[in-house]
Amino acid sequence: MDIVPNRPIITLTTDFGLQDSYAGQLKGALLKGCPDATLIDITHAIPAWDVVTAALTIRTSYAFFPSGSIHLVVVDPGVGGQRSILVAAGDGHFFIAPDNGILSALVVDRKLEVVHRLENRNALNVSVSPTFHGRDIMAPVAAALANGGALHDFGDTVALDAINLTNVPSAVAEDDCLHSQVQRIDHFGNIRTTIREGHWESASFHYLEIAGQRITTLARTYSEVAPGALLALFDSAGYLEIAANQASAAEILGSSPCDRIIVHLVKK
Numbered sequence: 001m002d003i004v005p006n007r008p009i010i011t012l013t014t015d016f017g018l019q020d021s022y023a024g025q026l027k028g029a030l031l032k033g034c035p036d037a038t039l040i041d042i043t044h045a046i047p048a049w050d051v052v053t054a055a056l057t058i059r060t061s062y063a064f065f066p067s068g069s070i071h072l073v074v075v076d077p078g079v080g081g082q083r084s085i086l087v088a089a090g091d092g093h094f095f096i097a098p099d100n101g102i103l104s105a106l107v108v109d110r111k112l113e114v115v116h117r118l119e120n121r122n123a124l125n126v127s128v129s130p131t132f133h134g135r136d137i138m139a140p141v142a143a144a145l146a147n148g149g150a151l152h153d154f155g156d157t158v159a160l161d162a163i164n165l166t167n168v169p170s171a172v173a174e175d176d177c178l179h180s181q182v183q184r185i186d187h188f189g190n191i192r193t194t195i196r197e198g199h200w201e202s203a204s205f206h207y208l209e210i211a212g213q214r215i216t217t218l219a220r221t222y223s224e225v226a227p228g229a230l231l232a233l234f235d236s237a238g239y240l241e242i243a244a245n246q247a248s249a250a251e252i253l254g255s256s257p258c259d260r261i262i263v264h265l266v267k268k
Contacts, residue, residue, distance in 0.1 A: 007036055007037075007038055008034060008036065008037050008038070008068070008069075008070060008146035008147075009037070009038045009040060009065055009066060009068070009069040009070065010030055010034075010037050010038070010039050010040070010069070010070045010071075010072060010142050010143075010146060011039075011040045011041075011042050011061070011062070011065060011069060011070070011071045011072065012026065012027070012039065012040070012041050012042060012044070012072055012074075013042040013043055013044075013046065013054060013057055013058055013061070013071070013072070013073045013074070013075075014026070014043075014044045014046060014073070014074045014075065014134065015044070015045075015046040015047065015048050015049065015050065015054070015074075015075045016044045016074070017044055017045065018044055018045075022132070022134075022135075023041075023044045025132075025135050026072075026074070026134055026135050026139055027039050029135045029136070029139035029140065029143070030072075030139045030142060030143055032143070033139065033140050033142075033143025033144065033146075033147070034142075034143040034144075034146040034147050036146075037143065037146050040065070042057065042058075042061050042071075043057060046075050049075065049077040050075060051075055051077070051100050051101045051102055051166055052101070052104075052166055052167075052168065052169065053075075053184060054073055054075040054097075054102050055101060055102050055103070055104045055105040055106075055166065055168060056105055056168070056169075056183065056184075057073075058071055058073050058095070058097075058102065058105070058106070059105035059106060059109065060237035060238075060239075062091075062093050062095070063091070063093075065093070067092035067093065068092065068093070068094075069093050069094070070093075070094040070095075070096065070142050070145055070146055071093060071094065071095045071096070072096045072097075072134075072138055072139065072142045073095065073096070073097040073102050074097070074098070074133075074134035074138060075098075075100075075102060076098045076100070076133060076134060077100070078098065078100055079098070079130070079131055079132070079133050079134075080130035080131055080133070083098050083099050083100050083164070084098075084099045084117050084118060085097070085098055085099065085117070085118040085133065085137060085138060085141070086098070086099045086103060086115055086116070086117060086118070086158075086163060087115075087116045087117075087118055087141060087145070087151055087154045087155070088103060088106075088112050088114065088115040088116070089112070089113055089114050089151060090106065090111045090112035090113040090114070091111045091112075091113075094145055094151075095112075096138050096141055096142050096145075097138075098133070098138075099117070099163050099164050100164055100166075101164050101165055101166030103115070103163065103165075104165045104166045104167075104168050105168050107160055107163075107165060108168050112160060114151065114157055115157065115158050115159075115160060115163060116151050116152065116154050116155045116156065116157055116158065117155045117156065117158045118137070118141060118154050118155050119154070119155035119156065120153065120154055120155055126140050141154060169181060169183055169194040170194055170196075171193075171194050171195045171196075171199055171263075173199075176203070176264065176265050176266070176267065177262050177263060177264055177265065178195055178199055178200065178262070178263040178265065179260070179261075179262055180193045180194045180195045180240070180260075180261040180262070180263065181193070181194055181257075181258050181259060181260055181261060182210075182255055182256065182257050182258055182259040182261065183239065183257070184257060185250045185255065185256070185257065188243075188248065189243075189244070189247070189248025189249050189250040189251055189252075190235070190241050190242070190243045190249060190250075191210075191241060191242040191243070191249050191250055191253070191255055192235060192237075192239045192240075192241050193239060193240045193241065193242065193261050194239070195239065195240040195261075195263060196238055196239055196240070197234050197238045197239075197240075199240075200263070200265050202267065202268060203265035203266060203267050203268060204265065204266045204267075204268055205218040205232070205263065205265065205266075206264040206265055206266045207263075207264050208232055208242070208261060208262065208263045208264065209261065209262045209264070210242060210253060210255060210259060210260070210261045210262075211253040211254055211255055211259060213230075213253060215230050215231065215232050215242060217229075217230070217231040217232065218231070218232045218233065219231045219232070219233045220233060221233070222243055222245045222246070223245060225245050226245065227245050227246045227247065228244060228245065228246065228247045228252075229244060229245055230242065230243070230244050230249055230252060230253075231243055231244070231245070240263070242255075242261075
């Protein structure tokens with residue numbers, strides 16, 4: 001796959017935050033290498049070193065961008081160590097990330113078609129800090145790709161089962177229940193679970209339990225319940241979400257990531 005837009009799009013997903021200059025330096029390195037690139041921040045608020053959240057974020061975000069977009073994901077707790085860097089393609093998109101499990105969800109979803117392990121660093125002609133490979137290695141790779149570079153320019157292909165994978169949270173079915181957990185809480189206080197649409201195709205929702213409370217309403221939109229009332233619905237990424245109309249469900253429930261959730265089902 002070698003499709004890149006006329007004005008290439010490079011997305012950024014990092015744990016850099018915005019209080020330091022790291023995100024800005026990353027963008028500078030990208031524009032230095034490809035001044036015509038359009039840079040889009042998916043987020044710089046991944047929790048520090050949280051590879052799983054990075055994997056789930058790119059899973060739910062990349063498809064909203066045009067075919068040929070380049071997705072740079074830098075959550076890199078092993079920077080400077082033995083982990084390698086991957087350049088991958090699949091589903092019409094390109095992905096650059098450390099080999100630490102960030103691509104796991106795309107592998108689970110069977111979205112990746114080819115993966116190359118970066119070996120030809122010297123071809124980038126850059127000086128490298130051992131603590132900032134995102135700026136000094138991955139950004140130049142993304143820029144080179146945006147300028148028309150081919151995947152094989154960066155290194156040989158590797159099998160999908162040869163890259164590092166992490167456990168992507170899902171749901172476990174047991175009897176007439178789905179056992180899940182809190183995956184993330186957004187700034188509205190909406191609680192995303194690890195349950196995706198289709199997990200109960202042969203059953204109907206009865207109620208869910210979280211933090212000692214029952215939620216019995218499975219709605220389509222937030223406004224189907226009174227302001228402040230709790231509900232469940234599928235969010236825009238296709239995950240079951242616990243929310244409150246115009247209020248923070250997380251505050252109401254006192255919930256935090258990894259809290260246990262049980263969804264009770266009724267067989268059809």
